[in-house]
Amino acid sequence: MSALYNFDLLVAGPLCMLIVLALRRFFNLAERLPRWNQALSWVWVPAVLGFGITAAFRYRSTLLDDAYMLWVYAVVVLTLLLLWNYRPARLALLALAPLLLHRLVRFGLDLGNLRLLAPYASLFKGWGNFANLWLIGLVLVARSQKRLLAKEQQQRQQEEQAHQLIATQNAELERLVAERSATLTQQAASLQQALEELQLTQNQLIQAEKMASLGELTAGIAHEIQNPLNFVNNFAEVSAELLEELAEEQAKPSPDTELELELLGDLTQNLQKITQHGQRAASIVRGMLEHSRASTGERSLTDLNALCDEYLRLAYHGLRAKDKAFNATLHTDLAPVLPLVEAVSQDLGRVLLNLLTNAFYAVRQRQQQGGEPGYAPTVQVRTRRVGDEVEVQVQDNGTGIAEAVRQKIFQPFFTTKPTGEGTGLGLSLAHDIIVQGHGGDLTVASQEGRGTTFTVRLPIYSPE
Template identity: 50%
Template sequence: MNRPAARNGYLTWPVRYSLFVIHCSLFISLTFSGFAQQAWPPVFEIKTDSGFFRLDTTHFQVLEDRAGTLTFEEVQRSTAFHFDSYYNPNRKSHVCWLRMRIKNALDHDLKLHLCDFNSSYFDLYASMPGGRWQYQRTGELIPQSQLPVHNSDVERFRFFFQLSPGQEITFYQRSENPFWRSPLTYLSPQLQTEENRIHSVYKSFRVDREWEQYFFEGIMIGILLLAVSYNLYIFFAIKDRVYLYFAICLFFFIFERNGFNLQLALFPEYPYLFKSISIFFFIIFYFFFIQSIRKFIPLASTLPRLNKAITFFLILTALANGVQFIMYRFPSLPPSDVLVTIEILIRVVYVLLAIGMLKMLRRGSLDARYALIATTPLFLFWLYTLSTHLLGLFFKITTPQWQWYNFGYIESACFAWLIIFFSGALLNRYNLARKRVAQQAIEKEQLEKEREIERNRIIASQNERLEQQVEERTAQLKTSLEELKATQNQLIHKEKLASLGELTAGIAHEIQNPLNFVNNFSEVSTELVTELEDEQQKPDRDVELEKELLGDLKQNLQKIALHGGRASQIVKNMLAHSRSSSGDRQATNLNALCDEYLRLAYHGLRAKDTSFNCPLVTDLDPQVGLVEMVPQEIGRVLLNLFNNAFYAVQAKQKTASESFRPEVKVQTKTTGRQVEIRVIDNGLGMTDAVKEKLFQPFFTTKPTGEGTGLGLSLSYDIIAKGHNGTLTVESQPGKGSEFIIVLPGGR
């Protein structure tokens, strides 16, 4: 049986011990949990209709998110929320979470805006009925298309919500600054009624007439943009870089002074990019302003050492500005020291520049005086602000509030003085440059006139000299032309004689045959005459025998006359070939002409080389008949083509195998109203490169001394220019060539 847990209403000692341990554990856990997590801040109750509420530090708690990676669920479970003051210089986080509770204690609905004017990103989680959470996001670095809209108004620093009577709502607010901005050392959640919001906007624009400020700011931006355009125009007109530097300086001054409004107007979808690079707007403005002053004086050519010192400190200022961009990412870099360093470097650069202007002023530079007057008010103001800053930083001497309030107006006035006066100085510089350019133009024009007069004089004398040289040269050219014509005629005559020389052996062979007949028949006739005389001496003359002898003698004489005529015709043709033609066309038997010159060319070559034999093939169309031509010229062309054909087959025969049989063929035929002559050989052939130059004067493939290079050139001119025909060639290396002559007017 089990023992009873209690007897007579008392707990046994084991039970009592267990309960004691449990109570002690609960006490310890509750005690330490109270140290680990503070309780929620009290509810902020809205009991009046006043338009603006600022939550005191007892009604919200802060959680620093150093890494910026906490999710909303992690934040809800976090035990690190704590109360904190509005301003805490030891708060080094760029992301902070706030939690608060707000309740409407009025008897009517309340329309409110939760405001955050201290961060760049503003995220809000609001509790809704049913345990849901409503999430909204806004901030000045959010693209305009992603911002919440309330009553057609884009909200960048506020979230709208509505509370019914007695309703309580819990908020988790996430505030964030980018790495190039300062940590969230100041946090102050604020509430604003919608009515107060509308009233404040109305008051600022209609009562306080802030629209006038925007209006005049717009006018000033327009004036400055006109100044930028004007300086750029002058730069492109006279190529003086001081105007380019000042135009860039003014451009970035506009963006540095009106960055917020210009970003909203021109770059509404790129606020992060614009505001991140806006950190460099002032240093770019300052850099190009110093450059414009240095170019305006100028310092580089007159005070080079001082100019190098200014360049050195300008580079240091730019590097310090780059450090300013990343200084919040490195806790070891005190931001105040970096900012003071930049201010000191800016003043140092200007002090060096002021020294340069004073030195140039002592040298009598009027431009240095203008630059000094333009920059002195701003420089004195910057020295004063730096001194007040240093006194406050190191000696805790504060500047009265009214001075800080007026510093912005004073600085704007100094900038206006600088821009206006320096623009006037640049305008004066431009006017002087125009006058100088005009004077230079006048001097240049005068110099051009003098040069023109001198040039005309020189041209006149040169023309006279040239006319003399032209006359002399013309006389020389006439002489050269006459000599050239004589040389040309000699070359042509030489070519004719060369072709005549080619004919000599063939002509001798052709004349030899009829001469042999003449000699033979002359001898026979002599014998017949002797026999006839003997018969006449006899007393008993045989009349019949005398008649027979006389008949034979007559026949021999006729044959002598025939072969003598043939020899005479050959001589006439040779003479006709050797002398210049009259150019008159004659009806000529083309076939006979081709056959005659083919044989003459062949026999001429055989006279030089008796071992050479070549079949002569003729394919002469009897329908060709008589053709109007200059026979002497066409004969020369045919002779030249036949000589080339025989030369090609003879050259190939020397290198080819024994089975090679040379052949030269001439072919004629009619094609409509034209006559075609083809000279075909199976010789060496020619390449395309040779064919392109074939009809050029003095071009030859024969060894030196064996050809003038004029044969085919003259032949082409005879056919193309003298007879309105064509001379073409078809050839393949190693297979032979075919020359084609086409003449008009066959009949």
């Protein structure tokens, strides 16, 4: 019964499936050749079909089993060829080669129903044994090779992970750097803006300082203009009276010639006075306009004596307008012959006004502190020529300046006055005007409780 069916085919089928399973596991076919892997699941089909068909026809052949096995081997070889790039696969091919060749020859012999002669038969058998050993040995080698490769791959993966980690960190770092530099750029921009705003504010403060000193001047100016205007009016009125008297005299039958001449002389003198006081008022107005106007920076020949005299009066009356009780002795010691100085007169005027205002402030402070019965507030202005320079000194017998304060008085925004009373720019601007604007020198000497002297030195312009 059993001789009628090819049962060995039925045995070969599951056996081949074991081979396929081993192949799948070893080479991880599900991942490497997914479609081929699925196809391999049908390897048992020919064996079962072969069994079924031959059973139906009652055909029995031992060769069928071998043919099926050869076909399976071919499938395995094909699989390995598909995996050519994987080194263990190439090794496996090499491992299978002797066995396959042996099986092929045996099948050929069986097919031709041939038998080898005695010595060759044992040799052929030896070949078969050797091929099995060879297969086992090389499969072991392939296995270790596979492990090695897996290790390498793992290592590569780790390295790649490390690389990726570094790359991520780099990206993070770059992001941080970008973020930081964006912040810095923003900060730089806002600083730049702050700087521009500060510069604008500074300009506004300089203008405010100018206007503040003009405000101090206003009362002085009003007083200074009122006086000459009064004279102009009075001399004009009195001249009209004189003319009336002259007319009366001339209407007389015998006019007094001497009186007529006297009246005419007075009239001439009055007209001169009117002109003189008119000009005085005009020059004060001009001075005020010059002071409030932005500096043209144009230098002209300037009479420092006239400038000192004008601003001394303005500063004094300015302070008196604020404090009626205040009074001070003004001394002028002006050089009779003083060379004209090439200077920006409205700038110098501002310097003088500032020095004089400070002087009056100092003497007023000392007076208000009280406790000095015989104290006479005195402000003195001196001009003189020293070598190639003209010197202007503004001296007061006020409170004096402490050493610590003296070192800072030319710094911008430094002020000892209560908040709101001083901008702290006066002396700083004065210093700039004298030193940078005119190539001169502004120095201070002071004794606490005794008084202060500011000295301005300006080079005399030499036309060359």
